[in-house]
Amino acid sequence: MATYLGFDFSTQQVKILATNESLEPIKEVNVHFDSELPQYKTKGGVHIQDDNLTVTAPTEMWVEALDLALKKLKDDGFDFQSVAAISGTGQQHGSVYWLNGASETLCNLNPNNNMHEQLGNCFSVKNSPIWMDSSTKEECSYLEQKVGGGQNLSSITGSRAYERFTGNQIRKIFTKQRDLYDKTERISLVSSFAASLLLGKYANIDYSDGSGMNLLDIKKKLWSFQCTAAVADGLHKKLGEPVSSSTVLGGISDYFVKRYGFNPSCKVIAFTGDNPASLAGCRLQRGDIVVSLGTSDTLMLWLDEPKPALEGHIFVNPVDDNAYMALLCFKNGSLTRERFRDKYAQGSWEKFSEALKATSPRNNGNIGIYFDVQEITPDAVGHFRFNAKDEKVEAFSDVEEIRSLVEGQFLAKRYHAERLGYKLASNSRVLATGGASKNPEILQVLSDVFQAPVYILDTSNSACLGCAYRAKHGLKGGQSLQFSKIFDQAPNYKLAASPIDVTYDVERYGRLQASICK
Structure with a gap:
């Protein structure tokens, strides 16, 4: 019997929920950042700077938490061979900045070593801006001005400029830490970052989570050149192309096959944001x-x-x-x-x-x-x-x-x-x-x-459960199959x-x- 995994990279923990073929929960593990990874010195999973506006999380902490959560599943006797597909979610609006050359390391991970030790130096920005950050008021005003006002921006991207939205966070790094931006070869959302870890290569941002960036044209389902050009030079290339939320991105990375016993045929379905994942879970x-x-x-x-x-x-x-x-x-x-x-x-x-x-x-x-x-x-x-x-x-x-x-x-x-x-x-x-x-x-x-x-x-587990649902939906046909038909x-x-x-x-x-x- 096939099983499906839903991953949840939330503010305070990483959670993995397994379901059976009928999409009934059968096992769950989680890793709390503050208590189980105290070396990162987070409070509530985050670092709040002295200005009380800038809020970040250590990117490497998320990597280590993934390995630790999977180890818990393995120690509990979970059969990774049974997993047909996985999908997941990440806290919306958080962003990850991959250093030039990081893709080479990502696709050649050694299963005998911990993942976070191999990827620790692969991020140009070590601490990722997250949804709690409210330090980009200036960047929000600039973006709205460049596109003709808040309503125009909302008509394109689905929202007016918000301080936590990723485009404004990228603009802040571009203007205030240009050297780090120039050293970045790929920018991920927390969701696509998590998918990248499991895929062993950069994962595309999905339409739904991409809608929370002030960058995606939600009608055309493409990056808005007007918005990306206003935010930073060369941004379009660093984002990759957005994809449907039910896209099969590829097979699971060899690292997880050898380290945990995943079946090489296990597919990775595009990850999405926590709110869209909850919609699926409900x-x-x-x-x-x-x-x-x-x-x-x-x-x-x-x-x-x-x-x-x-x-x-x-x-x-x-x-x-x-x-x-x-x-x-x-x-x-x-x-x-x-x-x-x-x-x-x-x-x-x-x-x-x-x-x-x-x-x-x-x-x-x-x-x-x-x-x-x-x-x-x-x-x-x-x-x-x-x-x-x-x-x-x-x-x-x-x-x-x-x-x-x-x-x-x-x-x-x-x-x-x-x-x-x-x-x-x-x-x-x-x-x-x-x-x-x-x-x-x-x-x-x-x-x-x-x-x-x-x-x-x-809805206590709606986001994580929704991702297990989405894993089966993507595997069985995605957009060609009505979502309700998988139940x-x-x-x-x-x-x-x-x-x-x-x-x-x-x-x-x-x-x-x-x-x-x-």
């Missing part, structure tokens, strides 16, 4: 949306006709090259809900839920917009209440305050999702995860606002709420939100 389909209700609330959705905007991100879909996915993040999530629980429900979730049951959908026309901290989508802060006549008011009743918060949070999500091109359909589903997904009354409001059934979803049975989602027949004025919410942003 088994999203056309019309679906994932709502993660945590400290920050995150929205992930399947799009057919994207409308790039100044807020949110649009990526090429990792399981269907003809579709897209969108990502929206809202800072004011569970902490704001907890504040309302404490202030208006005596600190009790039970009373909070009773307030939702005691009030009717649409809340008598009252709408609340509550941003305790500076919000991302939109860029605003403050507390705003509007009555049915769109007049600002100072307060609602306690139970109305609670409903206005929950309805307002979900109206914001639907409004911004629709601005990016999301369209409700008769088969639309909302897949809920995170702490608040345990509250049935909150989920009922979510279902009503989106006019779609809400299912509870366990023997339907997802085991649990129905949590069904919508009552009620119509929310989403455009009204949008007008009110726009009024507070002026």
Whole structure:
């Protein structure tokens, strides 16, 4: 029976998850950077510089963690001969800079020696910039200026310029460490870097993770010459050509065949970013949306006709090259809900839920917009209440305050999702995860606002599991095979709420939100 491996190079650990032919998890190992590789002196898997803006991770640490994770699998008796295909994911927006001549070392690794000892001197930039870095404000302004503004950049690449996005990180190295840039023969994302290790040669960046760089034309699925030329000289050549996320890149490197016993026929499928991998792991389909209700609330959705905007991100879909996915993040999530629980429900979730049951959908026309901290989508802060006549008011009743918060949070999500091109359909589903997904009354409001059934979803391993799924998908046909066809049975989602027949004025919410942003 064939098995499939999903690799996850995340911020704090490397994880490997194995599935059987039916894509059921059978084994998992991980290596935590801080505790198991203390020599790299990371905290939370990263190094934060004195400016509190520059955040990096030692590139060599990721290499050593891969060998250590595979050794754990081997010591546990895992049969590497059974692995038919592998794929993986890396934390989005991180970048790796291969030194001139590194490709020769990469394709001639000695299986008798540790990989990190052989590759330790193969990186022109020893510490890779990662997604937590926010030191490229100047570079973001420059890129937007060169392409005609933030909306133009978003229309090309799916996002306006963001400090963590790879193109802006490359621009910083090009302008401030030009000697290191000139010594670089290839630039990888963390995902394509990890694939390169397993492939024994440079792996192409996939469309989906490449969409998080401010460099890829997401419609043409090619590097935008306008963007690459604005970022750095000769950048196009250093990136290689982007490929479909289901591409079979080649066979596994001889290093892993001899060192761990992989079958030489094992194929490496293109690696992708962690958010696209999670979409695959959640088994999203056309019309679906994932709502993660945590400290920050995150929205992930399947799009057919994207409308790039100044807020949110649009990526090429990792399981269907003809579709897209969108990502929206809202800072004011569970902490704001907890504040309302404490202030208006005596600190009790039970009373909070009773307030939702005691009030009717649409809340008598009252709408609340509550941003305790500076919000991302939109860029605003403050507390705003509007009555049915769109007049600002100072307060609602306690139970109305609670409903206005929950309805307002979900109206914001639907409004911004629709601005990016999301369209409700008769088969639309909302897949809920995170702490608040345990509250049935909150989920009922979510279902009503989106006019779609809400299912509870366990996403604890979604990125890693999604890569095992993608490994089989790529091996069995990739883009010529519908992603859902690789599964023997339907997802085991649990129905949590069904919508009552009620119509929310989403455009009204949008007008009110726009009024507070002026």
